[in-house]
Amino acid sequence: MKDLLTGLDIVDDADVLESLAHDDAEWAPYGKPVAAVRPKTTDDVRRVVAACAERGIPLVARGAGTGLSGGANAVDGAMIIDLSKMNKIVEIDAENMTATVQPGVVNDDLKKAVAAHGLWYPPDPASAPWSTIGGNVATNAGGLCCLKYGVTRDYVLGLEAVVGGPAGAYGTVVRLGHRTTKGVSGYDLAALFTGSEGTFGVITEITLRLRPARREAPRTVVGAFDSVVAAGSAVAALTRAGLLPAALELLDRTCLRAVEEWKHLGLSADAAALLLAQLDSPGAAGDEEAAAVAAVFREAGAMWAEQSTDEIEAEALFAARRLAYPALERLSPVLTEDVCVPRSRVPDMLAAIEEIATRHGATIATIAHAGDGNLHPLILAPAGDEQARLAAQAAFEDMLTAAIAMGGTVTGEHGVGLLKRDGMKQELSPSVLAMQVAIKQTLDPLNLFNPGKVVG
Amino acid sequence: MKDLLTGLDIVDDADVLESLAHDDAEWAPYGKPVAAVRPKTTDDVRRVVAACAERGIPLVARGAGTGLSGGANAVDGAMIIDLSKMNKIVEIDAENMTATVQPGVVNDDLKKAVAAHGLWYPPDPASAPWSTIGGNVATNAGGLCCLKYGVTRDYVLGLEAVVGGPAGAYGTVVRLGHRTTKGVSGYDLAALFTGSEGTFGVITEITLRLRPARREAPRTVVGAFDSVVAAGSAVAALTRAGLLPAALELLDRTCLRAVEEWKHLGLSADAAALLLAQLDSPGAAGDEEAAAVAAVFREAGAMWAEQSTDEIEAEALFAARRLAYPALERLSPVLTEDVCVPRSRVPDMLAAIEEIATRHGATIATIAHAGDGNLHPLILAPAGDEQARLAAQAAFEDMLTAAIAMGGTVTGEHGVGLLKRDGMKQELSPSVLAMQVAIKQTLDPLNLFNPGKVVG
Structure with missing residues (x-):
């Protein structure tokens, strides 16, 4: 070898x-x-x-x-x-608003590099300071600003990958997709590879669509609620009001406290849950939208809701959102859920999570890309506590079932990997599963690329 | 039977x-x-x-x-x-900003229906008054506002289709994709079916993402140029300036005259080409962007450029854009090209079209989704004129080759169908073509769904 x-x-x-x-x-x-x-x-x-x-x-x-x-x-x-180590930004083509990168480029590094050209790469998983574009593409990563700006797939124009199977011997290099903003010559294999979790081949280069940089900082509106379900109802009310924030995040008290204890950002945690909305329409329209969001929060029963006039405070709140997962992980092993339900069902799903936690005696903290209906209940189970681990796993499975029953999916953005293989089998029909397996067998007949994942 | x-x-x-x-x-x-x-x-x-x-x-x-x-x-x-006849709007779910429709619903009918709920379905192929959502999904149709709002695929959340092959006997009904805004449970078969031109099965229902309706009419900026290549240079300058219109269309003199002769909209056709930009940022930001676009047009050498203050005139100009194809078709059989090149190459591609027309003695009028780099040269050949037909076909092929050489694609939005099969073979590598064929054979082993199209 x-x-x-x-x-x-x-x-x-x-x-x-x-x-x-x-x-x-x-x-x-x-x-x-x-x-x-x-x-x-x-x-x-x-x-x-x-x-x-x-x-x-x-x-x-x-x-x-x-x-x-x-x-x-x-x-x-x-x-x-x-x-x-394949972490080179191969090209930033400002004239065409594209970037071509190797897969190991870190998401935030790409953001910084394109910002220097007045451009913006929107996909922003909470892991953006560490996670790589290759991993983001392999999982079709989401993030905070998907609500208005879409997920990773919406930014992938073209890919280079090392494949096998019908393309030729294993080790064949192919280019999928386009460099242009539109293109329909043949089946959309770049979209198919996006989110395929490395099971079709190894992605070695990615051409991404960029957007012009936002011309001003977005407004942040914070709403405090006396229960997570009340916060969920405000999310549904916001959609009904036709408002489309760039981000709409939920953080519960447990998450806030864990971040504060770790980072001392000066966050108070009186409320059971906070909603953080980011509005980025330019100029006065952004201010109007921010005011409208605050009003909807108040009508939906917020303890208080206001536009943050302090940019440092606003940044601290979004930092708290991004740090919630590592902050909890400091305290205990964390099993992370990733269900996604229709937005109107967010309050129902939040109520279901509380019921499931009570029933299994599990400790669950919740962060959510609430505007997407994408919830991340974080189930804590102290190391070595076997009973807590079993309760966590039972709660995990019950949440999948609850999400499916609400017309949702078992994974909004983290991928199937190993943890959601059973959930996926619950969610998809046997016919659709058979189509998935057939495509995997076609593109990787030797089952060498990341075997056992997704359909394994 | x-x-x-x-x-x-x-x-x-x-x-x-x-x-x-x-x-x-x-x-x-x-x-x-x-x-x-x-x-x-x-x-x-x-x-x-x-x-x-x-x-x-x-x-x-x-x-x-x-x-x-x-x-x-x-x-x-x-x-x-x-x-x-499958033209029912099954559901408009305003709370979740989705619509579920049968495939025979006409694009404009859906737009009107969702507008009554304060919602917007952006994809707008020029055929929107007649073409159906099923056809739009089958071809992954583009349109005018893709530049800022994406193509049909970006709005398809889930599909129902009648399939065969690995899913079961031919006649098996499957649901692909999700109803939620995010979802990564398994390979993205809804994206794979979008743009597959009916070669994997028959789409029988579609769940679409919607957006909140725009709160005000977009601004229109018109620029007149003394050559199509000059207009193309202005397109490239606009991208360089970081401006992102909702639409950026090019119309040459031949198209304008053909529409005017037919519809008498009161359009003058002094310029060799017009650029029409639509700016829809709300409030003062929209006005600022409109002024910036007009300035870029002037700096790029426009004969004149101004924001249209007359909504009827602005509407007439966009109507002219949409009617250009049927207006020319009244005069003569028209072979429609659909190449897409990187935006920076739009002036080069427009120059190549002129050179190709001259070389073959072909009559070519051009409309373009210029901001997308997606050009529709319309090659006219009077009925019964065999020489003109041969010149048209030679020009058609040469334009494909030119687009590929510029890093472009042979079809931006119309699909491969029959006319672009050879072009696709030029564009894609043998390995990628083999992957395309293998996927078709996997999903339709009896080759019954629209045989001979795309990979046939």
Whole structure:
């Protein structure tokens, strides 16, 4: 094996390998890889794929490992392709508002680089300071501003990937999609690969659509509610009022306190839940929308609701939102849920979460991309407390069932990975599952690309 | 056959069948169907698909027949599924900003229906007064406002389709995608079906994302240029300036004159080309953007450029844009091109079109979704003039080659159908073509759904 990979950066140190063998999903199983490799170019990836395919060695590609579904977890005997060294921004084409990047570029690094050209890459998963564009594309990552600006897939114009199967021998390099803003020549394979969690091939380059930078800072409106369900009702009221914030986030008291204890941002946590809305229509329209949002919050029963006039405070609140997950993770292992329901059902789903927590005696904190109907109940179970772990897992499964019953999905943005395979089987019909499996078998007949994930 | 389709609306009148056997693509071949059927429900479609599959009869689904690539053209012996009677708006869910429709609903009818709820369905192909949502989804139709608001795919949340292959017997009904705004449970089959031109199954219901209605009429800025290439340079300058209009359309003198002769809208045609920009940022920001666009037009060498203060005039100009194709079609058979290039290459592509027209002695009028880089050169060839027809076809092929050389695609929004099959083979690598074919074979192993289209 090693002779075929001469000159490549191979990792076989047991401790490092162990750290590369899994992502950030709690209690998702992972196996023992044979080695990891850190390619720097597409050609490096091509060599690795060809060499491993020849020996039947499965391939698991990974970025920063911030995934929360076990999508990047190794199977026994796998070669890990750590793409973190493929972190070059290949081109920022300001004239065409596109960027072409290697998969290991960190989301926030891309944002900063394009901002220097007056441009904006909107997709902003909470993991943006660490997670990579490759991982974002593999999971079709969402984030805070999806409500108005869409998800990662909406920004992927074209991809380069190393594939096998019908395209040719394993190790064939293909370009999918377009560099243009429109394009319908053939089936939309770039969209199909987006969100496929590395099960069709290894993505080695991505061309992304950008937008002009926003000309002014968005307004932030904060509403405080005496229950999470009341906050959920305000979310539904906002949609009914035809208001479309750039972001609409929910944070419950447990999350706020965990962040405050860690970071001392000066947040008070009197309310049971906060809603944070960001309005970015330019000029006076933005102010009008902010006022309208505050009014809807108040009508929906907010304890108080106001536009934040203090930019530092507004930034601290969104920082708290982004830090909620690591803040809780400091305290205890956290099992993260990712259900998405129609917006009108957000209060129902929040009530269901409370009921499920009570029934199983589980501790659940909730953050949510509330405007998308995408909820992240975070189930805490102290390390070593077997009863808490079992309660957490039972609550996790019950929340999936509840979301499906409300017309929702088991995963809004984190992906199927390992943790949602059973949930997906509940959600999709056997016919649709059979179509999924057939497409996987067609594009990866040797089942070498991230085996066992999504349809495994 | 007929006994299996008892109670369905079967068409076997030769003249009607002839009219249903093709779309609006000039010179695209079409065969002689055995019959056409006009289902009213998903179950009707299910029966037709099952009965035809049993007899090996190919199926060609169609909406209004406004397609321009031959994608809805019959093959010999096909059963045509005319979906125009499946034109019910099943649900407008204002609380969740979604609409669920049968495929035969006309685009403009949906727009009107959702407007009554304060909502907006943005995709607006020029055919919107006639074309159906089913056809729009089948081709992943674009339109005027894609620049800022995306294409049809960006609005398709979920689909119902009658399929065969891995899903089960031909005639199996599946639901793909989600009703929620986010969802990543499994491969994105709704996105894969969007733009697949009916080659994977028959779409029988579509759930679409909507947006809040715009609160005020957009501003229109008109710029007049003394050459189409100069107008193209202004398009590139606009992108460089970071301006993102809701629409940015180009109309050349031939198109303007053809519309004026037909509709008498009071348009003057002194300029070689007009650019029409629509700005819809609310309030003062919209006015500022309109002024900025006019300034960019002037700096780029416009003869004149100004914001239209007359709403009727502005509406007439956009009507002229939408009517350009039928206006030219009144005069002569028209072969419609649909190349898309990176925006910075729009002036180069416009120059290439002029050169190609001169070289082949072809008459070419041009309309363009210029801001998308999506150009529609319309090649005129008087009926019966064989030399003009040959020149038109040679020009058509040369434009494809030129677009590919500029990093563009052979079809931005009309689809591959029959007319772009060779162009697609030029554009995509053999490996990518093989992936396309493999997916078609997987999802339609009997090759019954719209055979010969896209990858045929």
